[in-house]
Amino acid sequence: MNSRWMQWFLVLLLAATLNLSPSLSGAATPEKKPAKGEEYGTSHFKNFTADHSKFDALKQEFKSGPEVTKACLSCHTEAGQQFQKTLHWRWKSPADPDGKIGKAGLVVNNYCISILSNEPRCTSCHTGYGWKDKTFDFAAQEKIDCLVCHEQTGTYEKFPTAAGNPVSEPTLFPMENKTYNPPEWNKVAQSVGLPTRKNCGTCHFFGGGGEGVKHGDLDSSMFKPNRALDVHMAMEGENFNCTRCHTTEKHMVSGRHYNVSATEDRRSLLESDIIKRITCVSCHTEKPHKPGVKANDHTDKVACQTCHIPEFARVNSTKMSWDWSKAGERQDGKPIKKMQDGRPVYDGMKGVFRWEKNVKPEYYWYNGVMRNVLLTDKIDPGKVTKLNYPEGNVQDPKSRIYPFKVHNGKGPYDKVHKTMVVPKIFGPKGSGAYWGDYDWKTAITKGMEYAGLPFSGEFDFTETQYMFQTTHMVAPKEKSVSCTECHTANGRLANLAGFYMPGRDSNRALNVIGWGSVIVALIVVLGHGAGRFVSRRRREKKNEQRDDE
Amino acid sequence: MSNAMTNEECALESIYLYTRFERFWHWVQAAFVVLLGLTGYEIHAGFTLFGFKRAVEWHNILGISWLVLYAFIVFWHLTTGQWKYYIPTTKMLFRVILYYAVGIFRGEPHPVPKSERVKHNPLQRLTYLAISVFLIPYQMVTGLLYYMYNSWPEMGITALSLSTIAFLHMAGAFALLVFLVVHVYMTTTGHSLTAHIKAMCSGYEEVPVQQK
Numbered sequence: 001m002n003s004r005w006m007q008w009f010l011v012l013l014l015a016a017t018l019n020l021s022p023s024l025s026g027a028a029t030p031e032k033k034p035a036k037g038e039e040y041g042t043s044h045f046k047n048f049t050a051d052h053s054k055f056d057a058l059k060q061e062f063k064s065g066p067e068v069t070k071a072c073l074s075c076h077t078e079a080g081q082q083f084q085k086t087l088h089w090r091w092k093s094p095a096d097p098d099g100k101i102g103k104a105g106l107v108v109n110n111y112c113i114s115i116l117s118n119e120p121r122c123t124s125c126h127t128g129y130g131w132k133d134k135t136f137d138f139a140a141q142e143k144i145d146c147l148v149c150h151e152q153t154g155t156y157e158k159f160p161t162a163a164g165n166p167v168s169e170p171t172l173f174p175m176e177n178k179t180y181n182p183p184e185w186n187k188v189a190q191s192v193g194l195p196t197r198k199n200c201g202t203c204h205f206f207g208g209g210g211e212g213v214k215h216g217d218l219d220s221s222m223f224k225p226n227r228a229l230d231v232h233m234a235m236e237g238e239n240f241n242c243t244r245c246h247t248t249e250k251h252m253v254s255g256r257h258y259n260v261s262a263t264e265d266r267r268s269l270l271e272s273d274i275i276k277r278i279t280c281v282s283c284h285t286e287k288p289h290k291p292g293v294k295a296n297d298h299t300d301k302v303a304c305q306t307c308h309i310p311e312f313a314r315v316n317s318t319k320m321s322w323d324w325s326k327a328g329e330r331q332d333g334k335p336i337k338k339m340q341d342g343r344p345v346y347d348g349m350k351g352v353f354r355w356e357k358n359v360k361p362e363y364y365w366y367n368g369v370m371r372n373v374l375l376t377d378k379i380d381p382g383k384v385t386k387l388n389y390p391e392g393n394v395q396d397p398k399s400r401i402y403p404f405k406v407h408n409g410k411g412p413y414d415k416v417h418k419t420m421v422v423p424k425i426f427g428p429k430g431s432g433a434y435w436g437d438y439d440w441k442t443a444i445t446k447g448m449e450y451a452g453l454p455f456s457g458e459f460d461f462t463e464t465q466y467m468f469q470t471t472h473m474v475a476p477k478e479k480s481v482s483c484t485e486c487h488t489a490n491g492r493l494a495n496l497a498g499f500y501m502p503g504r505d506s507n508r509a510l511n512v513i514g515w516g517s518v519i520v521a522l523i524v525v526l527g528h529g530a531g532r533f534v535s536r537r538r539r540e541k542k543n544e545q546r547d548d549e
Numbered sequence: 550m551s552n553a554m555t556n557e558e559c560a561l562e563s564i565y566l567y568t569r570f571e572r573f574w575h576w577v578q579a580a581f582v583v584l585l586g587l588t589g590y591e592i593h594a595g596f597t598l599f600g601f602k603r604a605v606e607w608h609n610i611l612g613i614s615w616l617v618l619y620a621f622i623v624f625w626h627l628t629t630g631q632w633k634y635y636i637p638t639t640k641m642l643f644r645v646i647l648y649y650a651v652g653i654f655r656g657e658p659h660p661v662p663k664s665e666r667v668k669h670n671p672l673q674r675l676t677y678l679a680i681s682v683f684l685i686p687y688q689m690v691t692g693l694l695y696y697m698y699n700s701w702p703e704m705g706i707t708a709l710s711l712s713t714i715a716f717l718h719m720a721g722a723f724a725l726l727v728f729l730v731v732h733v734y735m736t737t738t739g740h741s742l743t744a745h746i747k748a749m750c751s752g753y754e755e756v757p758v759q760q761k
Contacts, residue, residue, distance in 0.1 A: 294605060297699040483602040488595035500712035503595035507716050514723030521727045525734035528649075532738075535654040 039224055040198035041233070041241035045152075053190035062185035065129045065166065066142035071189065073141055080141030082250040088127045088149075090138065091115070093258045101258045106374040106451075108387050110322055110409030110466035111208040114375065114422035117450035118433075120163040121426040125203040132163035134450075147183070149199045150192040156183050161426070197223055197233065200242040212318040216359055216405035217472035221315035229314055231474050247276045254278045256469065259391075261368020264398075280304040294483075303400040305471050306363060307481040312405055312470050317343055317355040321408040325461035327351035328438050349435050351410075361403030361470050363493055366390035368398070370467070375453055378418050381462040384408075385420070388467055394498045401496065402469055409464040412444055416456030420464075422447040561740065561755040566668055568752065571631070574622050575749055581615045582729055589722055593715070612692050619685065634668045635678045642671040653738065663756045676728075684724055691718040 052058055057071040073080050083089050092102030100106045103115050103122070115122040123131040128143045130136060137143065145164060147156050159167045159180050172179050201223050207214035227234040232244070246253050254276040256262040262278045268285040269275060275282055281304075287296045288304070295307070312318065327350050329336045335348025343355045369391040379385045387409075392399030413420050424446035427433025434443035440459060448455035486493045487503030494504070567575070584607065591597070591604040599607060626632040644660040649672075652660070661670040669677065695714045697704065736745040740755060748754040 294602070300699075482600070483605070484595070484597060484600060487592075487601045488597075491595075500710065500715060502592050502711075502715060503601055505712065506593055506719070507712070510716055510719055510723075514720065514726075517723060517727050518730060521730040525731060529734065529737065531654055536656065539656050 038239060039235065040154075040196040040201075042239050042244075043152075043196065044194040048193065052192050055190075058186065058189045062189060064168075064185075065145055065147065065183075068185055068189045069129075069142045069144050069146050072146045072192075079146075079251060080144060082252070083127075083144055084138065084141065086252050087257050088251075088253065089144065091126070093260060095260045096258070100374055100376075101372060106376055107258070107372040108375055108411075108420045108422070108464075109208075110387060110407050110411065110464055111213060112425055113324075113411055113420075114447070114451070116422050117424040117447045118426040121161050121209075123164045124158050124160045124162065125207075126164045128164050130163050130165060146192070147188055148202065149195045151188040151199070152191040152193045152196070153184075153188050154198055155181075156188045157181070194241070195243055196241055204242075208319070210319075212313060212316050212355075214319075214407075215468050215472075216312035216318040216361075217309065217468075217470045219313070219316045219318065222472065225473075227476055228479075229473055229475075231476055233472075245277050245282075247278060256368060256370070258372060259369050264368070300397075301400055303366075303402045305469075305474070306361075306401050306403050308474050308477070309361065309403055309470050309472075310475055310479055310481045311358045311360055312403075312473055313357050313359050314473060314475075317341065317357040318359065318405065319343075319353055319407065320356045320359065320405075321352075321354040322350070323352040323410040323461075324412065325351065325410050327434075330438070359405065360492065362406045363401050363496060364390045364404055364467075365392035365394055365396070365399045365496070366402040366404075366469065367392040367396055367400075370469075373420065375420055375422060375451060377420075379413060379420060379462065381413055381415070381418065381460065384463045384465055385413075386465045386467070387420070389465075390467065390469070394496075401493065405468040405470055407466045407468070409466060410461045411464050412440060412459050413462045414444075414454075414456050415458040415460050417454060419453075420462075421455060421459060422451050422453075424450065560758045562758050563753045563755055564663070564665060565752055566663065566665070566754045567749060568629075570625055572749060572752055574618060574625070577618060578615070578622075581611055581618075582725055585611050585615070586722065586726060586729075589719075593719055593722075609696060612689075612696065615685075616689055616693075619689065622681075635674050635681070637675050637678055638671050640671065642675070645670050645672045649738075658757060663754050680725075680728060684721060684728070688718065688721040688725065691721060 055075070057074050058068075060071065062068050062071070069080075085094060087094060087102070090102065091104035092099045093105075096102070096105070106114075108114055112118060112122065117133075119134075119136075120132045127145045127148055128136075129145055130143060145158070148158060157166060157180050158164055159171060160173050160176070166183050167180050168182050170179050170181050201218075201220070204215070205211060205219050205222060207218070212219040221229060222233065224235055225233045227237055232238055232240040238244075243253070246255050248254065254262060255278060263276050265275050266279065266281050266286065267275055269277070269282055270285065277283060280288070281299075284304070286299050288299070289295045298307075326346070327348060329346070329348045336346065337344055337348065338346040341355070343353070344350075345353055345355070347353070367390075370388050371391055372388045373379065373385060390402065390404065411420065412423055421444045423440065423443035424431070424433045425435055425443065427436050429436040431437070432439075432442045432446040434440065437443070441457065444459055445455055445457070481492065484503075485491050487501060489504060491504060493501065587598060588604040588608040588611065591599060591601065592608060595601070598604065626635075641661050648657065648660050659670070661667060663669075691714055694701075694706070694709065695711075695718050698711055698714070701707070701709065736749075737743075739745040739748075740757075744755060
């Protein structure tokens with residue numbers, strides 16, 4: 001209300017016009033080069049109290065990851081059991097007692113569909129060593145991979161198909177045509193520190209098995225972003241680490257997962273300085289704009305991301321669709337691969353892909369909870385199945401309009417049971433895996449058998465969708481979405497119904513009656529005027545005649 | 550017939566009808582109607598003229614400015630006694646209507662010529678009174694409610710929806726636009742096409758010499 005009285009005051013002073021000047025002062029972030037060792041985010045080394053290279057426990061000779069982990073746990077006594085409760089370890093939502101929600105549970109996606117029976121490939125991104133199948137011992141603390149998140153040499157790599165293990169001797173990965181080297185265990189172990197963008201990005205920028213496959217707002221461009229790409233993480237600016245917002249307690253990294261929203265707490269640090277900094281509101285408050293700016297009135301219905309992330313995939317393209325049904329084309333037994341603009345558009349192993357750059361998000365009401373279709377849920381193959389979808393609606397005070405990347409897919413389903421199915425995709429020739437033998441029926445049979453789920457033997461492909469809330473790549477404010485892009489007939493929010501939005505909505509009858517009245521008035525006055533003109537001419541003529549007489 | 554003086558031929562004299570403040574508020578309100586109409590329609594229909602953001606800002610500032618001016622206008626009317634010129638009357642009303650419907654085409658003189666005593670004919674009195682006392686305040690109330698949409702919960706307003714208030718405000722805007730069309734046309738009905746416009750600029754209205 002204050003701002004309103006302020007505006008009144010300005011008007012009274014007849015100084016109102018001053019208020020019209022654009023308020024884009026432009027954030028004058030001083031151009032500065034990141035300090036050495038800070039190219040992946042602010043390093044904690046300038047503020048640490050323990051130099052791990054001086055610890056005897058880390059000077060012993062290591063030959064494997066688990067040996068390093070034991071050394072870590074010898075001092076960090078609680079870290080093991082803390083970490084084993086997290087989503088990063090379990091790949092199941094800690095909030096789901098049934099263990100169904102999660103990659104290791106029964107959720108299905110548009111990418112490699114499910115990890116079940118495909119573990120060795122997928123778990124190259126697991127924070128552990130050796131999760132090759134369901135016999136993996138999740139209670140074994142030495143199986144935790146501390147290094148992938150904490151090492152700071154940038155040399156530590158896990159082999160893409162080795163169930164989370166690094167190699168023990170140099171090994172070529174033919175798909176990438178890249179040789180992976182065994183880690184220098186002592187060097188990496190002694191380098192440990194708090195995670196930087198390099199640590200998190202090693203997995204999260206390549207989700208789905210490659211850069212930009214899953215998220216449109218997380219890819220390798222975010223390792224070293226500039227201000228145009230992300231105002232917070234920009235190297236020349238604040239150089240945020242991921243954990244600057246994803247605040248972490250006892251190894252539990254804050255953030256949204258499945259049906260658990262990132263936080264329910266909408267307080268700012270001014271109200272409590274121990275809150276998680278996971279939301280924009282934490283630092284920017286609920287009224288982030290200058291007093292009197294209309295955008296402040298939007299924060300109860302529109303998420304910050306909606307205006308401040310005008311497009312995602314602004315540097316590298318992101319995968320927008322994946323059609324498994326076209327997979328299988330091979331030449332001389334080898335899968336065909338077609339590239340376009342540096343990205344695969346066809347892969348005999350995987351099908352047809354579509355990539356896009358500078359993508360405008362789609363918008364949905366969202367309260368922080370995503371719902372997932374499970375392998376046991378019935379689907380309608382005649383419709384596009386939303387394998388996950390945001391929960392929320394216009395009436396819900398917790399919901400706001402959020403931007404999403406919507407990825408379209410086409411994947412296998414059981415024609416009789418009307419469920420999505422998990423095919424065994426990864427495995428050598430003769431294992432029944434699709435990438436070994438290229439037979440869908442066998443692959444699905446193997447996958448469903450592994451998952452302990454029924455398969456009728458009849459399958460087809462159905463259209464699916466998978467959504468990612470877009471929250472990274474926050475653009476500079478001068479690039480934010482302008483009012484007109486939504487407040488117009490066919491704008492960005494054209495698909496959202498159930499509320500009145502000026503500029504987009506209007507009452508048709510009122511428009512017709514209103515303009516109709518104006519037109520009638522115009523016709524009447526023009527007719528009246530014409531009548532006056534004609535009658536006057538006639539009178540003048542008459543007068544002339546009379547004068548002539 | 551031949552000695553009947555028509556409107557077009559009669560002798561004219563100048564009388565000072567519209568004071569400086571009256572002319573000021575008239576033209577400022579005219580500007581308000583036009584600018585509020587343009588910015589308002591941009592907000593309503595989403596076409597691009599000023600840009601939605603600027604249209605909203607201008608519309609808010611213009612609207613509030615009008616409220617302030619309106620307060621001054623009311624004060625002026627009350628203190629100067631000018632309000633008396635707007636007392637509605639039905640006397641001669643029918644004659645005036647008949648004049649605009651028929652007489653004007655015959656070149657007959659206006660049945661209620663302007664004078665210091667009669668600034669507005671009965672039809673004008675009714676119209677201007679209705680506009681000033683009903684339509685403009687109606688637009689102010691609906692406009693203010695629209696403007697304060699985000700404070701409705703604090704104000705205890707729960708029964709109203711944004712679409713309703715937008716509808717009401719827009720309906721008022723159309724009514725003003727209809728008035729504007731007719732009003733502008735009526736300025737051409739003086740002894741010359743621009744006589745009334747000139748009068749509203751200079752303050753001097755040229756009226757037929759009254760036979761006393």
